[in-house]
Amino acid sequence: MARAVMYDNIRRAGTVLASSALALPLMAMVAPGARAEGMPQLDFGNPYVIGQVVWGAGIFLVLYLLLSRSALPKVEKVLSLRRQTIETDLGIAHKAKTRADEAVADLHEARRKALADAQANVDKVVEEARLAAARQTEEMNARLATEIQDAETRIAQARGQALASVREISTTTAETLIHQLSGIAAPADFVTAKVGSAAAARGL
Amino acid sequence: MAAGSSIDALGQFELHPVLGALGESLRFSQSPMMMIVAAIVVLAFLYVGMRPAAVVPGRLQSAAEMCYDFIHNMAVDTIGPEGRAFFPFVFTLFFFILAGNYLGLLPFSFAFTSHIAVTLALALMVFCLSIIVSLKVQGAKFLAHFMPAGAPKALAPLLIPIEILSFLSRPVSLSIRLFANMVAGHVMFDMFAAFTIMLAGLGFFGDIIAVGPVVINIALMALELLVGALQAYVFAILTCIYLREAVAH
Secondary structure, eight states: OHHHHHHHHHHHHHHHHHHHHHHHHHHHHSOTTOOOSSOGGGOTTSHHHHHHHHHHHHHHHHHHHHIIIIIHHHHHHHHHHHHHHHHHHHHHHHHHHHHHHHHHHHHHHHHHHHHHHHHHHHHHHHHHHHHHHHHHHHHHHHHHHHHHHHHHHHHHHHHHHHHHHHHHHHHHHHHHHHHHHHSOOOOHHHHHHHHHHHHHHTTO | OEETTEEOOSGGGOOOBOSHHHHHHTTOBHHHHHHHHHHHHHHHHHHHHHSSOOSSOOHHHHHHHHHHHHHHHHHHHHHOTTHHHHHHHHHHHHHHHHHHHHHTTSTTOOOGGGOHHHHHHHHHHHHHHHHHHHHHHHGGGGGGGGSOTTOOGGGHHHHHHHHHHHHHHHHHHHHHHHHHHHHHHHHHHHHHHHHHHHHHTTOHHHHHHTHHHHHHHHHHHHHHHHHHHHHHHHHHHHHHHHHHHHHOO
C-alpha cells in the first residue's frame, strides 16, 4: 500500500515536471495575464494595434532603403564581377583554344611539309644513287669494251702473226717431209709455190 | 493557453508594450520589436553573407546570392524588364514577410504577420503602389481595364462594377490570406500544446496520450515552415502580377 502511494506521488511529480517543461516555451509566449476576449487582432481600439502599423511602415521603409541603396547593390556588384570574370576567363580560354588549334594546324602542316621534304630528299638521293650507278655501269662497260677491243686487237695481231708464220712453217714442214720420205731435196720455190696455193685455197 | 478546462488560443496575439514606460508612450509592442528583429536578420544575412565578396562563394554567400537571384528572376520574369525597378521593393516585401513568419515560430517570439493590421497595411501599400504605377504608365487608359476588351458594350453596366469590385478585393484577399494562414498555424500550435498539458493532468494514461499532441505539433512545425515560405512567396508573386498589369501598356 505504502509502495503504491509512493509510486503514485513519483508519477504525479514526473507528470507535473514533464508538463511544465513542455508548457514553458508556450506559456512564455504569452505575457502574464494575457486573456483575450475575441481576436486581439481586431481590437482596433487598442493603440498598439495601430501603433504597430506606424512602426511597421517606418521599419519597412528603413529596411527598403538599406536594401535598395546598400545591401542589394553589394550583391549585384559581386554577381556582375563574377559574370565579368567568367566572361573574361572564357574569352581568354577561347583565345588560348584558338592559339592551340592554330599551333596544332601549324604542327600538322610542318609535319606534312617535313614528310614531303624527306620524301623528296629520299627520292633525290635514290635518283642520284641510280644515276651514279648507271654512270659507273657505263664507265665500266666502256672500259670493258675498250679492254675487249684491245684484247681482240691483240688477238688479231697474234693471229695475224701466227697466220703469217703458217706458210713458212708449212713450207719448212713440207720440205722436211719430202726429204724424209723421198730423200730428195725439193726445190724451195716449188714447195713455196705449192704451199702458197694450198694456203690460198684454204684462205690462209 | 489552457486555463483550467478552457483553452485561450488567441491570447498569444495580444500586444503588450515592451521597453517599459518608453515602449508604452511610443506604442512600441512586441510586434514592431519583431519587425526590427526581422529587418536586422535580413540585413545581417545579406551583409554577413556578402562580406567575403568572393568570386567563388562560400555557403552563406551562395545562400545570399540564391535569394537575390530567386527574387530578381521572379520580379523580371513576372513583371518584365521593368521589373528591375521594382526588384528591391519585392525583395524587401518577401523577406520582411518571410522573416516575420519564421521568427514567429521561435519560442518567446511573436509573428507580426498574424495581425490583420500589419498584413492589410502591406497589402494596401502594394495596392496603392500598383495604382500609382498604373496611372503613371498608362494614364487614363488604366480605367479602360475595368471594361474587358471584346466584351459587348451592353454588358458594361454589369461588367464594370464586377471588375471594380474584383480590383478592390485585391488588398482584402492579399491581407486576409497571409493573416489567416499565420493565425491558423499559431492557434493550432497553442491548441495542441494545451491538449498536451490538459492530458498530462489526467494521470498515467494521460501522460501517454499527451505525447500525441506533441508529435502533432512537431509535424505542424514542418507544415508551418512550408506555409511561412509559401505565404511570403504568394504575397510577393501577387505583388509582381499586380505590378505587371500596372506597367503593361
